[in-house]
Amino acid sequence: MTYREAAIYANKHPREIKEEFENILEAFEEANLPHKLTKELIDFWLHGSIIINYEMILKRLKAKDILLSIGLPQKSLSTILSTHATIDHYLLLKNICLNRVFEEFTSDFQTLVLEPINKLYIEPSIKFENAKLIEIEKANKVITSLSKPIQDSINKLDKLNKSALAGTVQETLLIEFTKLDELISDRIK
């Protein structure tokens, strides 16, 4: 589709279309993607209906590296870059393309993409992580208080006659106790 045809389809001026898509197509070409204007791409711009291979395109454009360099945490990147995220997908794609061809981000990138990402994805995940840490510490207290009685019981059981205990439930319990003790001392202390 030429710019002129696209302008007829979108009911806009060709110059406007060229300004909008020039950098995107250049970035596509650089990343070895098909770099022709399509109806789908124009629909994506005007109506926000996602193009089919959106995730693959972002992968080829190395969106993860670009977003990491802006300062987004690695953990929530895969959710942000999937089609299920509730963000302005087109603006994100466009700004990644702009970054690939060494242009500046658009003026509304901060307010329309980064801020909502921060509020919807990053802040809740940080909150969740912090809550998780607190709970883990509480659990640690309970477990470490248990470790001493377990060690004592292992010591006492070791002193008994092993051959008499062979094949009983008590022996399997002793084995389980030693396993538990190892797990606690390895992973928690």
Place this chain on the structure above:
Amino acid sequence: MQHQELVRVLKKIPNLYLEFVLIEKSFKRSSDLKRKLSKEAYQSHIIQHDSKLKHGRKLLQRIRYISNELEISKPDFRSSFHHGTEVLYSYVNTIGYEKLSPRMKKQLELTQLLEIKHQFQNIHDFFDEDKINKLKKFLKGKH
């Protein structure tokens, strides 16, 4: 006006409920049955009764026809947010509706429309007053 095809079908739905009320009035033992049967069973009883009449209103056939039409009709462009409007509203609230880009406004309208479309899955949904009221409220101001 966008999504003409879908809105045109949706506009037919409130009338079906009015038809149902008319049939209910002409049906003699209605109040007696209403007490005995559950809401759904009562509705299907009345529709079945109507479809057996020689000069009935043929409500059952019309509902089938319209729900079929509803399934076939497509919006003007594809929606990208499939998990309902609730998640989208949280996005809108963080930015504010005025600042939204035009394409996100269009998507928001479309998800609202699709949510209303997906309400009508079986016959009893067409006689659910809450759903009909919600639909009427949505259609207000759309020509």
